[in-house]
Amino acid sequence: MKTQYDAVIIGGGMVGLSLAVASAEQGLEVALIESHRSEPVVPQAGQFAPRVSAISPRNRQWLSQLNAWQHIPADRIGRYTKMHVWDGQGQGAIDFDAAEIGADDLGQIVENHWITQALWQRVEALPAITVYLGNRLHEWQREGNSVAVELDDGTRFQAAVIAGCDGKFSSLRDQAGFTTREWSYGQTALVTSIRHSKRHHQTARQVFLDSGPLAFLPLSDEGAEQQWSSIVWSADTERAEQLFALEDADFLTALNRASEGCLGKIELTDPRFKFPLAQMHSLDYIQDRLVLLGDAAHAIHPLAGQGVNLGFRDADVLAQEWGRAKRLHLSPGESAVLRRYQRRRQTHNLTTMAAMEGFKRLFGSDHPAAVLTRNLGLSGLQRLPWAKRPFIEAAIG
Numbered sequence: 522m523k524t525q526y527d528a529v530i531i532g533g534g535m536v537g538l539s540l541a542v543a544s545a546e547q548g549l550e551v552a553l554i555e556s557h558r559s560e561p562v563v564p565q566a567g568q569f570a571p572r573v574s575a576i577s578p579r580n581r582q583w584l585s586q587l588n589a590w591q592h593i594p595a596d597r598i599g600r601y602t603k604m605h606v607w608d609g610q611g612q613g614a615i616d617f618d619a620a621e622i623g624a625d626d627l628g629q630i631v632e633n634h635w636i637t638q639a640l641w642q643r644v645e646a647l648p649a650i651t652v653y654l655g656n657r658l659h660e661w662q663r664e665g666n667s668v669a670v671e672l673d674d675g676t677r678f679q680a681a682v683i684a685g686c687d688g689k690f691s692s693l694r695d696q697a698g699f700t701t702r703e704w705s706y707g708q709t710a711l712v713t714s715i716r717h718s719k720r721h722h723q724t725a726r727q728v729f730l731d732s733g734p735l736a737f738l739p740l741s742d743e744g745a746e747q748q749w750s751s752i753v754w755s756a757d758t759e760r761a762e763q764l765f766a767l768e769d770a771d772f773l774t775a776l777n778r779a780s781e782g783c784l785g786k787i788e789l790t791d792p793r794f795k796f797p798l799a800q801m802h803s804l805d806y807i808q809d810r811l812v813l814l815g816d817a818a819h820a821i822h823p824l825a826g827q828g829v830n831l832g833f834r835d836a837d838v839l840a841q842e843w844g845r846a847k848r849l850h851l852s853p854g855e856s857a858v859l860r861r862y863q864r865r866r867q868t869h870n871l872t873t874m875a876a877m878e879g880f881k882r883l884f885g886s887d888h889p890a891a892v893l894t895r896n897l898g899l900s901g902l903q904r905l906p907w908a909k910r911p912f913i914e915a916a917i918g
Contacts, residue, residue: 536815537686547844682854718785
């Protein structure tokens with residue numbers, strides 16, 4: 522094993538893996554530390570993992586440039602070309618269509634483990650990446666123009682910079698004392714896959730209920746598999762716990778009622794999983810020789826499926842800045858390099874988070890004035906195709 526790297530990446534999730542690949546292709550020597558790698562999943566017809574991501578066209582293009590997207594089986598990808606959004610407490614509704622802006626689609630739904638496995642294949646093919654699998658970061662300290670790292674098995678090495686891609690409970694962020702602002706939404710998200718009697722026709726759907734939004738994300742495009750969708754049902758925690766505890770038959774009854782028959786009869790549900798919803802943002806993404814990305818820097822409500830898309834943009838920009846530094850014979854850990862990354866990403870992330878917070882508050886209120894405002898707004902936008910264009914362009918990145 523090497524003892525000197527340009528960058529150490531903590532975390533082998535989607536963001537950490539993509540950063541490793543992108544950085545290696547920029548000419549950096551990278552160490553990737555990951556404590557656990559999930560076993561490969563063998564695809565079976567009619568079975569889907571509960572955790573999926575809506576990948577924007579821009580990020581799909583980037584993953585293709587990294588030669589990772591090509592490793593995802595085509596029959597595990599669900600395109601959505603349209604989106605239908607409506608208010609369950611009123612009459613307001615709006616439709617988005619990729620054709621309105623000349624795009625092929627609005628995004629693609631993929632199970633997270635397929636993205637992860639595709640990125641692992643790229644990591645293993647790149648000699649510039651050294652993987653420390655089954656290890657955790659034990660301690661680190663700054664030493665002049667580098668950082669000394671020690672793993673839990675005693676392995677030691679140095680690097681110019683450490684990147685924290687270890688999620689919203691980032692130990693690196695906490696150890697380094699980054700200041701964060703965070704709050705709970707008082708909601709819990711339920712996720713699972715469902716089979717319905719009607720085909721989804723490559724349309725994503727979302728209804729705003731009095732207890733929170735319910736989203737339907739189309740899974741595989743292949744034949745009869747168009748009758749499968751992933752759901753994210755965000756509800757006030759008490760209501761979510763009640764839904765989670767229901768027997769399958771009762772859960773399907775509740776889901777059919779909430780969906781208003783938009784996909785016909787919902788006939789089957791896979792096991793449900795749940796996770797609490799909170800927003801978090803680190804006031805800074807950088808310190809001396811340290812940088813945060815993805816959920817380690819910002820966690821967002823899943824309202825518009827932007828979480829991993831923001832993380833991929835972080836990884837893309839940071840790899841660009843590291844590559845630029847390399848070409849200028851600068852250290853990737855220099856403060857000027859990391860400040861450029863923060864400037865390029867922080868404003869965009871904060872703007873997106875603020876927009877999602879605004880939607881959450883507007884659609885989360887049952888006050889008559891709020892209900893009237895959002896229904897008039899949805900109906901007004903529906904009649905003005907030119908006014909919808911910015912929303913569609915923002916959705917596709």
